Amino acid sequence: MIPPASEAPPSPAAIDGRRARSGASRARIVAAMLECVAAGEVAPSAAQIAELAGVGLRSVFRHFKDMDALYREMTEALAQQVQPILARPPQGATWQARLRDIAARRAQIYETILPYRISAELRRFESAYLMEDFRRMQRMEAEALAAHLPEAVRADRAGAVGLGVILGFGTWRQLRRDQGLPPEEAAQVVRRMLEDALARWPER
Incomplete structure (x- = not known):
């Protein structure tokens, strides 16, 4: 039939x-x-x-299924956008030069993801997924930086942590949103802080 x-x-x-x-x-x-x-x-x-x-x-x-799933999709879309910047190894003959390159690249990345990461970080206190993602990003930033530091600098915990703060997203967010600086001026402040910190170690 x-x-x-x-x-x-x-x-x-x-x-x-x-x-x-x-x-x-x-x-x-x-x-x-x-x-x-x-x-x-x-x-x-x-x-x-x-x-x-x-x-x-x-x-x-x-x-x-929930807003976390939508945030996850947003994070993946942003990751694809900044991946070409992340994929290139830092340039420079010395570790100090490579840190300067990292500072410039992070300024590009942070400016691209600024509003989205602020949104995710605010909501992380009510989302286990976003809290874990926040901690994952912190670990990734710290590990990426540590990979380019000499052993003597890594052993100077206060100095190494200070470099991480200078080059971290929190500093960029404070300069751009809390202080209201335009991107280039915020980048200049980061470069100045980085140079002041690097002056502690001789160029090599």
Whole structure:
């Protein structure tokens, strides 16, 4: 017996169409999240994201089970954006020169992710995932810096920690958001602090 047309399984073309619409809807939601945070909304709600994306609230949670999942997607999108900067080894004949290169690159990266990381860091106190991601980022920054420090500098714990503070995201956030400095002036302050700290160790 041939089933009625209404009971016929969807055609491959229909399935592909649904997948395309679903993918487009998901992409609009992620784009809306990025746009909302970039515009200064540090703690956007699912309702705000849905309105900006032009989808229903239920559609947001069909694609993302909770806001953590949406933050995870945002983090992955940003990671892809800054990956070309991260992938290049620091340049310089000495470890001091390589730290100067790291400072310049981190200024680029931090400026790119500034509003998004502020948003995630504020929400981390109510999200186990974001708190772990915050700690992971701190570990990555510390390990990336330590890899270019001589043993004598790593042994000087206060000095090594100080270098980490100078080159850390927290310093960039304070200069850009708390102090209200433009990016180039913030970068100049970081370079000045770094040079003052490096003066403790002879160039080699």
